Amino acid sequence: MKLSIIGSGYVGTTIAACFADLGHDVVNVDIDEDVVATLNAGQSPIHEPGLDELVERHAGDRLRATTDYDAVLDTDATFLALSTPSDDDGHIDLSVMEAATKSLGATLAEKDGSHLVVTKSTVIPTTTEEVIAPLLEEHSGKTEGEGFDVGMNPEFLREGSAVDDFLDPDKVVLGSRTDRGAETLREIFDPLLERAPEAALVETGIREAEMIKYANNAFLAAKISLANDLANVCKEYGVDSYEVLDAIGLDSRIGAEFLAAGVGWGGSCFPKDVAAIVAAARDAGYDPAMLEAAVEVNDRQPVRMLDILRERVDPDGARVAVLGLAFKPGTDDVRNSRAIPLVDALRDAGADVVGYDPVATANFREKFPDIDYADSAADALAGADAALVVTDWDEFAALDDEFDAMADPVVVDGRRIVTRRDGIVYESLV
Ligand SMILES: NC(=O)c1ccc[n+]([C@@H]2O[C@H](COP(=O)([O-])OP(=O)(O)OC[C@H]3O[C@@H](n4cnc5c(N)ncnc54)[C@H](O)[C@@H]3O)[C@@H](O)[C@H]2O)c1
Numbered sequence: 001m002k003l004s005i006i007g008s009g010y011v012g013t014t015i016a017a018c019f020a021d022l023g024h025d026v027v028n029v030d031i032d033e034d035v036v037a038t039l040n041a042g043q044s045p046i047h048e049p050g051l052d053e054l055v056e057r058h059a060g061d062r063l064r065a066t067t068d069y070d071a072v073l074d075t076d077a078t079f080l081a082l083s084t085p086s087d088d089d090g091h092i093d094l095s096v097m098e099a100a101t102k103s104l105g106a107t108l109a110e111k112d113g114s115h116l117v118v119t120k121s122t123v124i125p126t127t128t129e130e131v132i133a134p135l136l137e138e139h140s141g142k143t144e145g146e147g148f149d150v151g152m153n154p155e156f157l158r159e160g161s162a163v164d165d166f167l168d169p170d171k172v173v174l175g176s177r178t179d180r181g182a183e184t185l186r187e188i189f190d191p192l193l194e195r196a197p198e199a200a201l202v203e204t205g206i207r208e209a210e211m212i213k214y215a216n217n218a219f220l221a222a223k224i225s226l227a228n229d230l231a232n233v234c235k236e237y238g239v240d241s242y243e244v245l246d247a248i249g250l251d252s253r254i255g256a257e258f259l260a261a262g263v264g265w266g267g268s269c270f271p272k273d274v275a276a277i278v279a280a281a282r283d284a285g286y287d288p289a290m291l292e293a294a295v296e297v298n299d300r301q302p303v304r305m306l307d308i309l310r311e312r313v314d315p316d317g318a319r320v321a322v323l324g325l326a327f328k329p330g331t332d333d334v335r336n337s338r339a340i341p342l343v344d345a346l347r348d349a350g351a352d353v354v355g356y357d358p359v360a361t362a363n364f365r366e367k368f369p370d371i372d373y374a375d376s377a378a379d380a381l382a383g384a385d386a387a388l389v390v391t392d393w394d395e396f397a398a399l400d401d402e403f404d405a406m407a408d409p410v411v412v413d414g415r416r417i418v419t420r421r422d423g424i425v426y427e428s429l430v
């Protein structure tokens with residue numbers, strides 16, 4: 001089929017390259033000329049394992065990019081893969097989605113025959129039906145269900161394994177409210193379902209598809225927060241939290257994944273999505289107590305980490321190495337990284353901070369241009385009065401002699417990865 005993808009960021013680029021690999025003809029539409037030029041040159045504008053190869057294989061053939069919305073006219077369906085950030089009070093900010101939807105609507109006014117518009121972005125339930133569809137109607141002059149259909153297909157890929165997650169998913173969720181929309185969605189996803197026969201297919205309504213995405217992320221974030229809450233209790237009683245969490249993970253009803261306790265969850269999705277669904281629930285008159293608690297526990301973990309540090313070292317005037325600036329290993333993304341509240345609090349306390357990350361230093365420097373940065377973990381540790389381990393990069397698990405060069409070998413481990421030994425004053429957060 002012929003597909004257009006509006007937005008060529010993490011999700012848009014990944015799904016475009018993967019759809020091309022599945023045999024579809026794909027065009028990416030993005031307002032960023034650099035992104036478009038990069039894609040047309042056969043390179044991926046984002047760093048994801050396996051994505052460069054796919055883009056290189058299909059660019060100029062089944063995959064191309066443009067800034068011109070008219071490219072949509074020659075396609076059967078359009079996916080909206082635009083950012084949906086939080087505003088200051090946590091609500092979803094739909095301004096980017098709305099601007100792109102207006103452009104798409106105006107373009108569809110010229111389209112002969114029907115078209116399917118699929119929301120790929122994470123949006124609050126009712127957005128596709130009550131915001132996207134009316135905007136498309138207004139700007140195309142067509143009627144939903146006649147001139148075009150709308151659908152919703154939430155995305156569950158993780159940064160760092162986006163291609164594998166898309167091509168080998170646990171489930172594919174297709175939301176629609178017309179038979180024609182449902183059929184077109186099935187046709188688009190048939191090649192994926194053939195390639196990944198183990199994937200479950202969930203065909204559902206549009207607002208259910210929208211909510212499945214929030215429920216998925218909120219459940220995972222809350223699972224980590226519950227693990228952190230239990231781990232904090234363990235610590236108070238001198239109980240090894242990892243032995244406890246590993247053991248409960250053996251119960252198939254609980255499952256072993258997303259039980260890694262530590263300094264908590266960050267990234268481009270969990271914080272904004274939990275905040276958005278909490279804000280939406282409150283707007284509707286419901287207080288989502290469990291989700292509010294999940295956020296509270298997550299906010300507390302960096303504070304607890306500093307409290308543990310203070311028991312050993314006064315941060316005022318101390319040189320503190322922060323190991324790990326990315327929100328998780330395998331990415332240079334620092335959005336909502338746990339290092340952000342930690343560095344903020346350390347600086348407020350008068351510490352002299354030196355940060356190190358294998359790949360995320362440049363991005364972190366944009367947020368914190370005034371702290372020191374080291375080129376290696378060893379350099380960050382040399383002469384430091386304390387170290388905080390914030391991201392679970394493998395190379396931090398392998399650190400050993402490097403701790404001996406610290407002025408005071410106090411290590412507060414926020415991810416339980418450093419090997420304890422004599423000569424290190426080791427404190428685990430959990
Ligand atoms: N990043 C993830 O891991 C992930 C995973 C699952 C779902 N999601 C959801 O997918 C959506 C997209 O996220 P992302 O991380 O890919 O966003 P992103 O910020 O990486 O990419 C958005 C792209 O849209 C482009 N854009 C902005 N305005 C435009 C317009 N008017 N017309 C055309 N292009 C325009 C930008 O230039 C950018 O390239 C969000 O709703 C997010 O919550 C993200």
Ligand SMILES: O=c1ccn([C@@H]2O[C@H](COP(=O)(O)OP(=O)(O)O[C@H]3O[C@H](CO)[C@@H](O)[C@H](O)[C@H]3O)[C@@H](O)[C@H]2O)c(=O)[nH]1
Pocket residue numbers: 122155156157158159160217220224257258259260261262263264265266267268269270273327328329
């Ligand atoms: O046991 C765990 C697992 C994760 N994390 C933290 O949780 C955050 C999120 O990690 P992860 O889920 O691996 O990364 P994302 O790329 O943010 O992916 C999430 O967010 C995406 C965007 O919505 C969804 O598509 C994915 O399904 C969902 O896993 C990171 O800060 C991790 O350090 C933990 O603290 N403990």
